[in-house]
Amino acid sequence: MNGTPLDIALAKLTDIQREAVKWDQGAMLVLAGPGSGKTQVLTCRIAHLLNDSREDNFRVLALTFTNKAADEMKRRVATFVPGLEERANIGTFHSFCGQVLRQHGVHLGIKPDFTIYAQDDDRRAVMEDALARAAFEGKAVSSDDIRYLKLIDQMKAPLIEPQDAEARLSHLAERERVALVYQAYEEELRRLNALDFNSLILEAHRLVTTYPAIAARYKRSHPYWLLDEFQDTNDAQYRLIRAMAGDEFHNVFAVADDDQIIYQWNGASFRQIQRLRADFSAQLIQLPTNYRCPPAIVEAANHLVVYNVQRTEAKKPLIAGKIALKYPESEHIQVREFESEEDEAEAIAQEIAARGFDQWGQITVLARTRALLERMHKALQAKNVPAVIAQRRDDFLSPEFRWLAACLAQILRPLDRRNINVLMEAFNRMAEIEIAVDQIMSEAEATGEGYLSVWLQAARAEVAASPKENLLDLIRQLAADPSAARKLINDVLNVFDSALSDEQTDPDLAEDLAAWREISRDMARHLGRNIPLDQFLQQLQLRSKEPSPQPGTVTLMTVHGAKGREFDIVYVIGLAEDIMPSYQSRQKGDNSPEMEEERRNCFVAITRAKESLILSRANRYRGWQKQPSRFLVEMELADSA
């Protein structure tokens, strides 16, 4: 076939997919089942919009849920319309809010180089300082009030502002105090020029609602919006979109599958989909054809999901569309039964081991809980099968990389007392020394020198003539000339790298090194090779510090982690009552929303398989007799008990 990469991609689409891609003005909801090519539809649409407007300068906004998904979309758009990808503003909700706040946050008193506190430790420390300050100012708070942090998160997530907190907590006796603590916490964040994850959405929402001129400007510069995985948007994210759009703007193109909502606990709901259709008068296109899974899996998925009632009416059942199948029909779905969870893990590990290196990289084991995955992980390791439990990592595992990240932060924010603490403690562990934090702080304050430089001197005396001294030198150079960060950080990484090959292997350090390099590579590819240090750090804070698995590694995941992924061979283990569905959901009742969410978990799990799906269960878990999962029955793969 001739033509541009985009022409070729468009030609390969089905008619209904192409109709979605070429949708012009107005709101559109695409209900896309698993494996229906929704990412291709989204990226083709972005590319098509850009290609049709080569003389124009407007940007296309596309929001998704993970950095990985965003990176993948950027990659595809760049392939379809080389040179135009610059006009595609693709990111996560959080990264987009970060971008808006970096550029316009000043109107709320947020400076462009704000820090993002993603970890609970950091946030607790902020809260401690906030409470101390508030107490000093004579407010009725105490250090115990740190327990309200979780409650504050629960208010920030649905965009409840501090001044409204008291009214919204009418059922709570200590509401006045909570509101006070919330206020103090927010003020402390502002003082530090820091945001937590929830603030990103909250502040962006506050910005566009307080100043409609800012929202107007985004509508002007980004006349087309695309929303990926719309079913997983929570109330806050939806309200942000709604506030930015106002009443006039309708160019919202959302792709969703209400059968794949697995973030109900976080506020995702099929009602969001109904709201979108009502608020924006969205047209509807359905993409029911599944090109990923063998027909048997599609059939099982259809059997399963009709047991849910909270889903879009008139939703079409999936249609099997995959043509080339690698394995015989007998291998498309297999069910295994074991006596105990130990047997289950042992036998599945054995089966996987027997498949050999060539298949390992294309295998995933999915389970409802992390405990099952850990048992599975051990069993695989015992058989010398490389395996990794995939999970978002908010921080690095090794002191080396925590130290490096803290050094960069300290260079950008020389007065950050909390960060210098992290930095020193990490280095103390790395170098097995004991530099007293207090001593450095008081010396710095007495001499008026920066924390970092005082510490560098002290640390240098402690580690003289060891390879660590080299690291200190590099940081000193970096502090003197942040514009050379790229090269100097690379030098630091090389020091770590050679330490890895010299000494005994340190798996944490090795993983962190791989993760850091991967993150830098992704950033270089999508944000440019010479992004300034402050932006590098903000991105680092937003991204998971987990490296991609080595080739030939079996991936173990919870169903939530598997969202949006696909593998040749999928094992779903623990298909027993009280496991999947969980005990809690059964307590809520057979027709509860929780039970439906469990069913969708199962739906998502089985539709990850491209070639072969193995479902397993044991008769006993933790010594308790368990019935086969009702989902096996619903899928017509087991008889009802």
Next chain:
Amino acid sequence: MRIARLKIENFRSTKALDMELGETTVLIGPNNAGKTSILDAVRIVLTRRWGQRGTGFTEYDVHLASESDDPKESTGIAIELHSEEQVAGEWPDALQQDLDDIAQTDPTTGKSFITLRASCAWNAAEGAFLPAWIFLNAAREPMIGQSARRMNLERFWQYLPVFYLGALRDADDEFSARSQFWGRLLKAMEIPTALEQRVQRVLDLLNRRLLQADPRLVQIAKTLSGATRVAARDRDGGVELRFVPLKSWDLLSKAEIILRNEPDWPWLPLQHHGQGVQSLSVIFLFQAFVEHLLAELYKADSEPVLALEEPETHLHPQAARTLWAHVNALPGQKIITTHSPYFVQHVPFRDLRLIRRTDNGTEVKWLPPNFLARIPYVPALDQVLANNPGLLEFDLAGQTITVNGKLEDAVYRDLLSCYGTHTDCAVIHGILCDLRDRSLLFIDNDELRALETFARRIRGEIFFATRWMIVEGQAEYLIVHVLARELGYDLDEHGVSLMDAMNNGNPTTFAVLARALGIPWLTVFDGDAAGDGYTQTITNRDFDPAFVAQRCRTHPAGDLEDQLLADGLEAELRGVLQSLGHTDALTIDMPTLEKRLEKNKTAYAAELAKQLRGNTALAKRMPQGFKDAIADLRGLT
């Protein structure tokens, strides 16, 4: 899009300067005041390849307060360009979208703006002056992340292309095939292929015919071909004579302008016309370039910035006067330097910038429509702002208050009281006090309009003066002019503008104008009710009474004639009248004499001035008020 505001720090003769720029801005000031360096600042920021090695400023560009200062110790050069919509939505979609990363939005007015800061400071580690650039946000802090990508700078340049026409415009250069406008215009011209081929055939044919015209030409060619035989190794080259261009592009590149000033005069190439016409034609060439090629070379929404030095070069006063209208009508934004009073004559007051060199480096004075100060926001401000709509505005992000006019005492005190308990109370009161003082310089549009009407004749030259002496009428003018020379202080020589206020509006306006523009001034009025009235109205314009007492003199004896008579010049005045043909002049009584003098005021003053010339003794007997004022002019600041 155009530059609304320009800030310069530590650049050449400028230590710190902050000026607004309009659609057209005219810079006037003595040589070496720093006019060209202001044009250069704009030009360099908008053209230099910032961030690449060797593109920054050099140590010679760094402002030094004294000979012994080390440029490496300086905080460095910084130049800030601020571009802002005049009304929200003014910038076209394409521009707004293209510059989305760097454009900021005023959240209340919805106006977009962009601020670019280019800087250069000594970097000890690199051993060089390192250039840097960054876009600023609404709080004038650096924008980071994707806003800091270099492509944003390149895009910004695309929308604000800057062109420079120096004082030494040479038509030969500007109309050459390699020049910035003419050369690019010619290259852009599209000749259809068919026509090009035909032209080629005609050229070849013409050449052959010419060659055949005289047999000697063929012989000459033959002889010359010896050169190729010597140079070439084995095969023969060839030599031909070409009388007409070889290719059609050569033909175009040799295009020249011919013109004639009158219909029946002969056509002449531009280079054979006078310097004035040549210089003018270059300015119009710029217009042609913008109209026909700018959008093609830059963006459809690009607006040029023209830095134009001395457009009046070589022009007759009449031409210089009308030139303003043409230059003003040129497309895009114009920043112009001039030394021509004729050119300035029609420039609106608010477009003028007086540039001069002070101990603090280059300084700019003008008549701003508003005054700004940076003070922190406090909630109490809201009420004061609400009480003074139109007068006061506050920009939260920039923490900047704007006063659109004069800050009256009551409002000033309300502002002060907002900060009564503020921790930085003293500092803020200082800032507000300075703001109030600056706002006293405000001159409203009505007063300026009156001045435009009455003072057109002299307004060109007064801006070029270093001091102003204001007198009532023409009689005073005639006498003082000569008197000053006789007292050894030639007004023209010392750049003093002597103005007869009554013929040009009123003296008060000149006094406030002089104050706003930083021009030292003094007056001598009649010692009568009218004269006292002038002094009083001046005092009422927020001048310190002690200062007015020092600057506004009156004749103690009354009006000019009273004073001259009181100074014992009766005999001379009678003589003057007689020489003017008043035969009874020596005999009329005093009241008649006074009346006669008043009736022939200008005539007697002119005659008296004539007699004053070279007559030191008479000069010494002239009114003390004049003599004192002239003495005061020396070293008046």
